[in-house]
Amino acid sequence: MSKPDVPFATTLKIRDRCLCLHVQRAARRIARQFDDALRPLGLTHGQFSLLTSLNRPQPARLGSVAALLAMDRTTLTAALKPLQRRGLVDVSIDQQDRRSRSLKLTRQGRSVLAAAVPVWTRTHARVERQLAGVEPDLLRRGLNTLS
Secondary structure, three states: OOOOOOOHHHHHHHHHHOHHHHHHHHHHHHHHHHHHHHHHHOOOHHHHHHHHHOOOOOOEEHHHHHHHOOOOHHHHHHHHHHHHHOOOEEEEEOOOOOOOEEEEEOHHHHHHHHHHHHHHHHHHHHHHHOOOOOOHHHHHHHHHHHO
8 A cells, every 4th residue: 555645735844844954954054154264274163163172171071072062972083083183182091080081182272273263253253144133142042952
């Protein structure tokens, strides 16, 4: 017995109302803008976020960074590799829990991050201006609620 087709009206409803679709589309467009802006520094927006998450007084544990960035540990480990190869991040065995890894920015990593922050600031301001009629803080609160 064949299953009934999904009416085209349903397709249109999903296209127009699906929060997941709209968030993904917006995220891709925003990510491209940040990737383009950060490219001269040899960074992607994801690498910038990762470097920023490591900008703290004490080394971070891999698990806490994975939770902050909503990534699984395996994906985070893979994302760290190019930053390690560039000498921007140091990954070592955690002294308090030898099963865990400790992450910290190197001097070069702090330097690249310092150069990237003004680029992020300009790009972020441009993205917020694209939100004509939308309150950015309200959008952030809504997205934070979902995450």
